[in-house]
Amino acid sequence: MIASLNARNSIAALVVAGLLLLPLYTSISGNVFVLTLFTRIVIFALAAASLNLIMGYGGMMSFGHAAYLGIGGYAVGILSSEGIGSGFIQWPVALLASALFALVIGALSLRTRGVYFIMITLAFAQMAYYVASGLAPYGGDDGLTIYKRSDFGGLINLSNRVQFYYLCLGCLFGGIYLIWRIVNSRFGMVVQGLRSNEQRMQAIGFPAKRYRLVCFVIAGTMCGLAGALLANNTDFVSPAVMYWTRSGDLMVMVILGGMGSLFGPVLGTIVYLLLEEALSQVTEYWALIMGPLLLLIVLFGRGGIMGLLGRLSRG
Amino acid sequence: MADPLLRVERLVRRFGGILATDNLSLDVISGELHAIIGPNGAGKTTLISQLTGQLLPNSGTIHFAGQDITRLPAWRRSALGLARSFQITSLLPDFTASDNVALAAQAHDGHSFRFWGSARGEQHLRQAAQSALARVGLADRADTLVSKLSHGEQRELELAVALATKPQMLLLDEPMAGLGTTESARMVKLLQELRREVTIVLVEHDMEAVFALADRITVLVYGRVIASDVPAAIRGNEEVRRAYLGDQHVVTRHG
Numbered sequence: 001m002i003a004s005l006n007a008r009n010s011i012a013a014l015v016v017a018g019l020l021l022l023p024l025y026t027s028i029s030g031n032v033f034v035l036t037l038f039t040r041i042v043i044f045a046l047a048a049a050s051l052n053l054i055m056g057y058g059g060m061m062s063f064g065h066a067a068y069l070g071i072g073g074y075a076v077g078i079l080s081s082e083g084i085g086s087g088f089i090q091w092p093v094a095l096l097a098s099a100l101f102a103l104v105i106g107a108l109s110l111r112t113r114g115v116y117f118i119m120i121t122l123a124f125a126q127m128a129y130y131v132a133s134g135l136a137p138y139g140g141d142d143g144l145t146i147y148k149r150s151d152f153g154g155l156i157n158l159s160n161r162v163q164f165y166y167l168c169l170g171c172l173f174g175g176i177y178l179i180w181r182i183v184n185s186r187f188g189m190v191v192q193g194l195r196s197n198e199q200r201m202q203a204i205g206f207p208a209k210r211y212r213l214v215c216f217v218i219a220g221t222m223c224g225l226a227g228a229l230l231a232n233n234t235d236f237v238s239p240a241v242m243y244w245t246r247s248g249d250l251m252v253m254v255i256l257g258g259m260g261s262l263f264g265p266v267l268g269t270i271v272y273l274l275l276e277e278a279l280s281q282v283t284e285y286w287a288l289i290m291g292p293l294l295l296l297i298v299l300f301g302r303g304g305i306m307g308l309l310g311r312l313s314r315g
Numbered sequence: 316m317a318d319p320l321l322r323v324e325r326l327v328r329r330f331g332g333i334l335a336t337d338n339l340s341l342d343v344i345s346g347e348l349h350a351i352i353g354p355n356g357a358g359k360t361t362l363i364s365q366l367t368g369q370l371l372p373n374s375g376t377i378h379f380a381g382q383d384i385t386r387l388p389a390w391r392r393s394a395l396g397l398a399r400s401f402q403i404t405s406l407l408p409d410f411t412a413s414d415n416v417a418l419a420a421q422a423h424d425g426h427s428f429r430f431w432g433s434a435r436g437e438q439h440l441r442q443a444a445q446s447a448l449a450r451v452g453l454a455d456r457a458d459t460l461v462s463k464l465s466h467g468e469q470r471e472l473e474l475a476v477a478l479a480t481k482p483q484m485l486l487l488d489e490p491m492a493g494l495g496t497t498e499s500a501r502m503v504k505l506l507q508e509l510r511r512e513v514t515i516v517l518v519e520h521d522m523e524a525v526f527a528l529a530d531r532i533t534v535l536v537y538g539r540v541i542a543s544d545v546p547a548a549i550r551g552n553e554e555v556r557r558a559y560l561g562d563q564h565v566v567t568r569h570g
Contacts (some may be wrong), residue, residue, distance in 0.1 A: 186427040186434040193418050196407040203367060203405075204480055205393030205422035214428065 007313030008306060012263040015270070019169055023162045035161055041273045042168045043229045046175050048253040048265035050222035053179050055251070056260030057188065058215050059195030063118045064105070064125025065250050068098045068220050070132055070242035072227020077144040077237040087150030087158070091228050098224025099217050101128070106216035110209055125247055132239035143238025150232055158232050168229050172266070175222055180262055182218070191215045256297060258306030267305045318381060320345040320484060320514050321366070326375035328361055328538075335361040336372065337538035343484070348506070348515045350525045353535035354558065359518045360402055362535070363488050366516075367399045368392045380483065393422065396483035400473040400490055402518075406461045412472050413457040416444035419479035447475040451505060467498040474505065484514045491521045503527060526550070534558065 019042065026035040047069060054060040075094035084090065109120040138144045149158040158164045182188045190211045193201045198208050231237040240246070249272070257268020275293065279286035301308040319342035328336035335358045343349045351359055364370040366377060368389035377385045384392055407415050414435075420443035421427060421434065434440070448454050451471040456464060464472065470490055477485055490506070491499050503524050509515065510528070519525050525532065526546050533543040536558045542549055549555055 182430050184433045184435065185431055186421055186429040186437075188430075189414070189418055189421065189434045190427045193407050193410070196409055197405060199369065200401075200405045200407060200476075201418075202389040203369070203393060203399055203401075204419040204476060205390045206427070207388070207390045211427065 008261075008263070008309050011267070011309055015263075015266065016173075023165055027162075032161065035165055037273075037277060039161075039165045039168055039233055040230075041270055042165070042172050043226050043233060044250070044253065044273060045266045045269040046168070046172045046229070047223045047226040048250055048257070048269045049172070049175055049179060050219045050226065051250050052254045052257075052259065052261075052265045053182070053222070054216055054219040055254055056258075056264070057179075057183055057195065058191045058212060058219075060110075060212065060216065061114075061118050061251075062121045062216075062219075063244070063247050063251065064121035064123075064128075065219075065223055066244070066246035067101065067105075067125035067128040067242050068223035069227040069230055069246065070128060070237070070239065071098045071101055072224035072229075073231035073237035073241055074132060074135075074138070074144070074227075075224075076150060076228050076231045077146050078138055080146050080148060080150075081138060081144060085148050085151045087152040090150050091225070094228040095221050095224050098227065099221040102217040102220025103213070106213045106220075110212050110216065122244055122247070125242060126244060129239050129242040129244075132242060139238070141239065143236055143240070146231060146235045146237065149235065150228070164232070168233075171225060171229060175225070176262060176266070178222075183262070187211065187214070252294060254304075256294065256304050258304030261303070261306040264304055264306040271305065319343055320380060321516070322376075322378040323362075323366070324376045324378075326362070326365060326377065327373045328358075328365060328370065329373055335538050336365065336375075339375070339535075339538065339540055341533055341540060341543065343514060343516055345483075345514055347530040348510045348517060348528055350517045350519060350529035350532045351535060352519065352522070352525055352532060356537075357535040358538040359535055360488055361538070363399060363486050363516075363518060366486055367397060390422075393480055396481070397486065398477035398480045398482035398484070399486040400470075400477050400488060402488040402492055404466070404469045404473060406469060406472060406476070408462040409460065411458050411460055412448060412453055412464065412468075412475075413441065413444045415461060415472060416447045416475050416479045417441060419476045420444060420447075423480050443479055444475075447479040448472075450478060451475045452501070467494055470494060470498075470502065471505075474509075478509075482513060484516065485509070486516045486518075488518045489520060490517070491519055491524055499524065 022038055023035060026032060051062065051065045054062055072094040075097050076090045079090045079093060105121065105124045109117055109124065112120055133141050156163055156167060158167065190206055194208050194212060202208055230241065253268040253272045254265050256272055257266065258264030275290060276286065279289050303310065321343040323339060323341040326336050326339045339362065353359055361370065365372050368387060372385065376383060379395060379397055382395065384395065417440045420440050424440065445454065445457060448457055451474050453468060453471055453475060456468060461469065461472065474490065491502055494502060499521065506515065506528055517528065529546055531544065532546055532549045534541050534549065534555050541554050541558060542552050
């Protein structure tokens with residue numbers, strides 16, 4: 001047990017150090033592409049970590065988590081196109097809109113369980129997708145170009161690659177720290193207890209739905225932040241970011257890294273997006289290789305990469 | 316006599332065409348150990364589930380401590396002091412024994428919308444858990460995962476979890492189910508101690524245990540009460556004998 005914890009912790013520490021030092025490497029090597037790629041990875045890791053909170057710890061298999069990427073992104077994009085460029089307005093609106101969406105979706109979908117919950121969250125996300133496609137003043141299907149990144153005055157310059165990377169990294173680490181506190185708090189114990197045995201939790205006096213709903217809203221809000229970051233990263237937001245395959249990608253990142261482990265989603269995202277990048281350079285049929293690869297990991301690596309690490313170090 | 320702690324009046328619950336609870340009325344007086352017996356399929360667990368709110372009745376009322384709880388959700392009844400153990404062990408398998416009991420204590424210690432401090436670091440919850448575990452003889456198993464506990468230990472843990480909610484009334488659904496002879500004896504001894512502190516409704520197939528423990532016994536057959544009396548009177552009741560020895564299958568201690 002101790003050994004496995006050490007193996008996992010040292011991998012996690014290694015990844016953290018690597019992520020922190022990455023801009024140093026790019027400035028020495030001049031390889032800007034790596035920094036751009038990892039900015040994207042870090043943003044998706046935040047989204048995956050937020051999904052892990054409800055999926056891994058809360059047992060809520062949401063298949064519509066990408067909706068918040070879009071909502072956070074469109075909040076930034078729409079405000080920007082209306083001439084409101086300040087990040088101090090854009091970002092709180094992005095978070096608030098995501099929280100509200102999660103509150104409504106959660107209140108409706110948490111009445112259901114299992115497959116029905118998966119389907120209803122998927123349906124709501126698809127609805128958001130079609131609404132965005134119909135937003136003719138804001139680009140409709142073609143998406144919305146963001147001509148100026150969120151403006152935070154003299155505080156931070158988002159157009160500076162390194163500054164923006166560290167902002168994303170700060171959000172990721174902050175998010176993971178928050179999840180760590182939540183998971184170990186009273187609230188987190190209740191949410192994990194509900195995953196384990198809802199009937200028992202009700203019988204000892206916990207109203208299940210309101211705890212689940214609050215957890216659902218926290219996760220949605222966190223993913224909305226990732227959406228605001230993503231829109232700034234691509235200078236663009238389009239309905240495609242909410243499409244159900246995107247939600248599926250997020251789920252795969254979480255499962256690949258290890259559901260219900262704090263750092264798993266980060267590893268899962270890194271591996272998933274790096275594989276996608278590498279394979280797509282070899283062949284345009286990269287999904288044909290990626291699919292079986294993922295299958296192998298899921299079949300033989302219960303608990304994802306984190307589970308695998310645990311077993312390896314136990315021998 | 317004072318008002319009963321639990322009063323069930325003309326309770327009806329149907330499953331399709333089957334009447335699982337048939338116009339059932341029942342009083343449980345504060346301080347007594349009230350056993351409910353009956354052949355398999357008599358509707359005992361159905362009754363318990365309606366008392367604790369996992370199932371809602373089609374008609375009839377349930378009053379607990381003077382309050383109408385017929386339509387209250389399970390978690391509210393728990394807050395009023397009604398605790399249950401499950402016939403088929405129902406715990407949090409991927410948590411430790413101590414966590415299971417501490418969560419029960421936490422449920423009755425204000426709301427749990429606290430997101431920051433470590434729950435496992437709250438000494439008063441841990442101590443509540445430890446003393447409930449000690450009560451049922453599991454003090455040295457506190458840090459063991461529930462899935463690693465033996466069946467007998469899990470039955471005892473069910474009881475500790477119920478106790479940690481500081482209940483006025485314990486509804487125990489076959490606490491002896493699946494226990495060996497020595498484990499059963501331990502459970503009987505434990506119940507004998509607990510009955511001094513809390514009102515207990517006991518559903519049990521183990522007749523030896525029931526007659527040793529109960530102040531009063533209610534006999535259910537096909538969802539109806541056919542007798543409700545002190546053990547000696549139940550033993551001599553002709554209708555009860557017929558129910559157990561007649562066309563209904565004989566219920567033994569391992570039923």
